[in-house]
Amino acid sequence: MPLDDQTLSKLLRLKRHEQPPPGYFEDFLKEYQYRQRAELLRRPAWRIALDRWEAFTEGLTLARFTYGTASVAVLCLAGALTYNMLEHPGSSVRTSAVTLAQSATVGKPAQVMQVATATQFEEGSRGSSLTPQIRIPDALLNQPTVTGSQHPRYILDARPVSYDPPFDF
Amino acid sequence: MTLLLTFRTSTLAALCATLVLFAGGARAEEGSVADSLSKEVKEVFERCKGAVVKIEASDKNGHLCGTGFFIDPSGTLLTSYSVGGESRDFVVSCQGNVKTTARLLIADPRAGIAILKADNLPTCTPFLPMVKPASGLAVATPVVTIAYPMDMPLTPSFGLISGFDLKYLGRFFATTHIRASVPVQRGQGGAPLLNMKGEVVGVIISSIDNGSSCFAIPVEAVEKIHRDYERYGEVRPGWLGVLVCATSAAGKGSTAEIERLEFNAPAIKAGLRPRDILLKIGQISITSPQDVLNASFFLTAGEKTSIVVWREEKELTFSAEPAERPLSGAPIPGLQAIPTVSATSEDITLRLR
Numbered sequence A: 001m002p003l004d005d006q007t008l009s010k011l012l013r014l015k016r017h018e019q020p021p022p023g024y025f026e027d028f029l030k031e032y033q034y035r036q037r038a039e040l041l042r043r044p045a046w047r048i049a050l051d052r053w054e055a056f057t058e059g060l061t062l063a064r065f066t067y068g069t070a071s072v073a074v075l076c077l078a079g080a081l082t083y084n085m086l087e088h089p090g091s092s093v094r095t096s097a098v099t100l101a102q103s104a105t106v107g108k109p110a111q112v113m114q115v116a117t118a119t120q121f122e123e124g125s126r127g128s129s130l131t132p133q134i135r136i137p138d139a140l141l142n143q144p145t146v147t148g149s150q151h152p153r154y155i156l157d158a159r160p161v162s163y164d165p166p167f168d169f
Numbered sequence B: 001m002t003l004l005l006t007f008r009t010s011t012l013a014a015l016c017a018t019l020v021l022f023a024g025g026a027r028a029e030e031g032s033v034a035d036s037l038s039k040e041v042k043e044v045f046e047r048c049k050g051a052v053v054k055i056e057a058s059d060k061n062g063h064l065c066g067t068g069f070f071i072d073p074s075g076t077l078l079t080s081y082s083v084g085g086e087s088r089d090f091v092v093s094c095q096g097n098v099k100t101t102a103r104l105l106i107a108d109p110r111a112g113i114a115i116l117k118a119d120n121l122p123t124c125t126p127f128l129p130m131v132k133p134a135s136g137l138a139v140a141t142p143v144v145t146i147a148y149p150m151d152m153p154l155t156p157s158f159g160l161i162s163g164f165d166l167k168y169l170g171r172f173f174a175t176t177h178i179r180a181s182v183p184v185q186r187g188q189g190g191a192p193l194l195n196m197k198g199e200v201v202g203v204i205i206s207s208i209d210n211g212s213s214c215f216a217i218p219v220e221a222v223e224k225i226h227r228d229y230e231r232y233g234e235v236r237p238g239w240l241g242v243l244v245c246a247t248s249a250a251g252k253g254s255t256a257e258i259e260r261l262e263f264n265a266p267a268i269k270a271g272l273r274p275r276d277i278l279l280k281i282g283q284i285s286i287t288s289p290q291d292v293l294n295a296s297f298f299l300t301a302g303e304k305t306s307i308v309v310w311r312e313e314k315e316l317t318f319s320a321e322p323a324e325r326p327l328s329g330a331p332i333p334g335l336q337a338i339p340t341v342s343a344t345s346e347d348i349t350l351r352l353r
Helices: A005-016 A024-041 A045-058 A064-087 A091-107 A109-124 A144-148 B002-051 B219-232 B266-270 B289-297 B345-352
Strands: B052-059 B062-070 B076-080 B088-093 B099-108 B113-118 B142-147 B155-168 B171-180 B192-194 B200-208 B213-218 B242-251 B254-261 B277-281 B305-311 B314-320
Touching: B002 B052, B002 B142, B002 B155, B002 B192, B052 B076, B076 B200, B088 B113, B099 B219, B113 B219, B142 B200, B155 B213, B155 B289, B171 B200, B171 B289, B200 B219, B213 B219, B242 B277, B242 B289, B254 B266, B254 B289, B266 B314, B277 B289
Parallel strands: none
Antiparallel strands: B052 B062, B052 B088, B062 B076, B076 B113, B088 B099, B099 B113, B142 B155, B142 B192, B155 B171, B171 B213, B192 B200, B200 B213, B242 B254, B254 B277, B277 B305, B305 B314
C-alpha cells in the first residue's frame, strides 16, 4: 500500500525517536563480518578454493599452462611414490637400514660385530634379559651382502648364559 | 798399617764382587723364568695347534666365524653354542688351509657348547685330550688358549685360572664356570682352554669386561653332554623334585636343607624328607644351596645317583633315579607339594580340611 505524505510524515516522526539498542554500533562491524563469513561458507569448499586459486593466479605473471604442468608433474610423482610403497612395503626403511649398515660396516666394523654378537647371545639365552638391551632390525641383520660377505660376525659372547632359578632340582 | 789397608781394600772388593754376582744372578734367574714360561707356552702351542680349527657358518643373522677343536681322531669337534648351536653350512678350516664341511651333532644352550662332526677328514686327525676330572685344577693354575681372533691367524694367549664361579652379576650359571685371566677377542668363542700339558680344561664361551678375562665351561660339563649324546642321542638333564633352601643350622658343614618335596617325584620315592641336610649329590659335595645347582647339572634322567644327607645326627645315603624335568609351569598330574618345613601344624590341618 503506497504511503501518502501524511502517513509518511507521521511515520518519520515516530521513527525519529527510535534508538538502536546499547552496544549496537560497537558490535556492528563484528556482526557484519560474521554474517559475511556465514554467507561465504554457504558455498561448497571446492568453489571457495577455486576462487582463491583464481585470485592468486591473477596476480602472477607466468602463463597459466605453466602452473597446470607443474601441478600435473607433482601429482604424477606422488602417484609413483605411493605405488612404489604399496608394491614394496618397508622398502624405504630397508634402504635406510642398508645404508646404515654399509656405513657402519665400512667405517666401524668392530661396533657392528659387537652389536651382532650381543644380539645373537641374547637370542641364545632363551629370552632372558642377560645382555645389553641392544636390538637391531632384522632387515639390517638379514643383509647377506652387508654383513655376510665382507665381515662375518666373530663370535664371543659378552657373558655366559645365566638364569635366575629357584634352588630346585 | 799397609797390611791393614790391604786387608780393608780386599774386603771391600770382595763385598762389591759378591753384590755384583748376586745382582747378576737375580737378573739371570728373572730372565730364565720368563724364558721358561715363553718356552712352555710355545711348546703347548706347537703341540696343540693342529687340533684347533676355524669354524665358519651361517645362521639367520648372516655369516659367523668362531673357533673349535677336535676331541677325537674321528673328527668330533667341540665349540661354543653361539658358534655352532643354531648355525648351518659349517666350513671347518684346519691347519695347512685344509677345508672341510661339518654337521651339528648336539648342542646344549644351558652349558653353552655345541658338538660337531667334520666330514672327509684326512687320516690321523690331531685332537686334544681332555684333562682328568680329578687332576686338581686350582686357582692360579697357568692356562693357555689357542684360537682364531677376528680374521687373524691362530694365536696363543696365556693367563691364570682366577676362580670357579657359579654366578655372575647376580645370575646363576647352569654349572660352575672357570674364570681365567686370559685376554680374549671376538672369534675366540669355542676355543680350548689348555693346561701346560696341552690337555683341555675348558671351552671358552664368553669374555668378561671387554675381553680382559674370560669364562670357560669346564671339561666335566662338556663330558656330561658328550656322554648323554653317545648314550641317548640327546641331552637328558635329570630332575628329582626337591626344593632346597639355606638353613642357619648347618649340619656337617652344609647349609643346603630340603625345604620341599614333590609327591611321586624321584626324591620322595628314594626316601628323602623335608629338613634333610644335603651333603653330597653324586660325586659332588654340597656345602650350600648354590652347590646344588652345580650338582643337579650332572644328573641324567634314568641314571641312578647317590644322595648323602644329614638327618637326626646321622649320615644317610640314598639312591635315586632322576626323571625328566616336567615342563615349566605345566601341572604335574596327581602332584601336590608336601608341606614346607616352615609350615605350622595349624597350616597343615587347614590344608587337609
